[in-house]
Amino acid sequence: MAKRRKVGNLLGLAVLSTVSARPMHPYEMAALMRARGKERDMDIKWGSLYTVVGNLEKHGFLAVEGSAREGARPERTVYRITDAGTRELADWVRELITVPERDVPRFEAGLSVLGALAPDEVAGLLRRRLGTMERQIAGDEAALAAETEVPRIFLIEEEYDLAIRRAEAAWVRGFLAEIEDGTLPGLDLWRAFHRTGEMPPEIAALAERGAPGE
Amino acid sequence: MAKRRKVGNLLGLAVLSTVSARPMHPYEMAALMRARGKERDMDIKWGSLYTVVGNLEKHGFLAVEGSAREGARPERTVYRITDAGTRELADWVRELITVPERDVPRFEAGLSVLGALAPDEVAGLLRRRLGTMERQIAGDEAALAAETEVPRIFLIEEEYDLAIRRAEAAWVRGFLAEIEDGTLPGLDLWRAFHRTGEMPPEIAALAERGAPGE
DNA sequence: CCTGCAATACTCGTCTACGAGTACTCGTGT
DNA sequence: ACACGAGTACTCGTAGACGAGTATTGCAGG
Numbered sequence A, B: 001m002a003k004r005r006k007v008g009n010l011l012g013l014a015v016l017s018t019v020s021a022r023p024m025h026p027y028e029m030a031a032l033m034r035a036r037g038k039e040r041d042m043d044i045k046w047g048s049l050y051t052v053v054g055n056l057e058k059h060g061f062l063a064v065e066g067s068a069r070e071g072a073r074p075e076r077t078v079y080r081i082t083d084a085g086t087r088e089l090a091d092w093v094r095e096l097i098t099v100p101e102r103d104v105p106r107f108e109a110g111l112s113v114l115g116a117l118a119p120d121e122v123a124g125l126l127r128r129r130l131g132t133m134e135r136q137i138a139g140d141e142a143a144l145a146a147e148t149e150v151p152r153i154f155l156i157e158e159e160y161d162l163a164i165r166r167a168e169a170a171w172v173r174g175f176l177a178e179i180e181d182g183t184l185p186g187l188d189l190w191r192a193f194h195r196t197g198e199m200p201p202e203i204a205a206l207a208e209r210g211a212p213g214e
Numbered sequence C: 001c002c003t004g005c006a007a008t009a010c011t012c013g014t015c016t017a018c019g020a021g022t023a024c025t026c027g028t029g030t
Numbered sequence D: 001a002c003a004c005g006a007g008t009a010c011t012c013g014t015a016g017a018c019g020a021g022t023a024t025t026g027c028a029g030g
Helices: A010-019 A026-035 A046-058 A083-098 A106-111 A119-146 A152-180 A187-196 A201-206 B010-019 B026-035 B046-058 B083-098 B106-111 B119-146 B152-180 B187-196 B201-206
Strands: A062-068 A076-081 B062-068 B076-081
Touching (some): A010 A026, A010 A046, A010 A062, A010 A076, A010 B106, A026 A076, A046 A076, A106 B010, A106 B083, A106 B152, A119 A187, A119 B083, A152 B152, A152 B187, A187 B152, B010 B062, B010 B076, B026 B046, B026 B076, B046 B062, B046 B076, B076 B083, B119 B152
Antiparallel strands (some): A062 A076, B062 B076
């Protein structure tokens, strides 16, 4: 079980990793992360930046290095990472890499309530999804291939992401084909279920599949 | 861009889909969802159940059917789904299926800050991850195969989930192999970066890859 | 020289998700 | 006949995430 972190927001991870290079003030972190495309790696809400930095300081992972003013700009607080912060960063990454965390994609949530729609409509929607995905994948693949200077290691997240999206696209393609050519077993059941809103009682009883043990 | 829902919590989706069968009170919904293993499909926090049901009612997706007491039990409020609720459910599923939403897995966040650890340590961690994943996948595959009564349609989420996890495992296997046999280009760079904490400046400048356009 | 727009560097109030607690009740063992 | 532990059915306080706003400055263009 992943232990509860003092600062749980992934933005905190990005901050730690960014200030670990050198002391800087929050806005500079934001600028750096933005420039490095960190937004693609975690889904960052800039509104939380100052809260998160504050929390990191409260828990001793960051310390105030001083505050500098530049020209007539408002004063900016410069933070540096502490030893505890460096340890927290390493420990956090270790956990993220080691423990396969179950963060259920929203698509899967959607699949689990597919009964709310009729199979034929679903086929159409899946076709749309597939189109979008294929376009995005092709675009990102091209962008990644065009990047010949930066060594792969600094772009592995992107590589991983592409691999997963390709797999998802492949799965969707297969599922869609099965709906379209009618080979998906139980298609009639699905249609019936959608019309009536009632699961056939013999299935309902069975649907209580036990969750496979950890 | 996915439009903001009145009730955004995915638990709300599960609730709508559950009460759509027949009116019931919150605790019964929870029991049903639990029995159906909904916890595997979305990551449900039971503490939010009453809040979410309340919100769904506030926005007209659920209506109070009445309140019943059974024996000397405390009074329970029974809810039914409204027409607006049925529409919201369908619309929500439609969106989830059609729009490939970018919900970045935590693993990917971890990969994006891999520089905090040394390659050799990462190799060890990945081996651990892979072991856990393979065990879980094998278990779930067996469980799914053992399920011969319930038609596949009622278990597609699980099928999808397995497909993705297999793809992730395969990717990790490949990446791990590249680290282990030293064929990953830039391994030395990685090691240097980790020791010094400094990205080589010529790379740092390049790392500002522009995010591929939407 | 002055206007306006974009970027800078935050602040604040709202909202809500969540965990931990609570009170009651039924069945079972003794 | 009653003590108990395992459900049942919620309630509530709080931490913290987020969005929207704000005030200042530099600079480009007329």
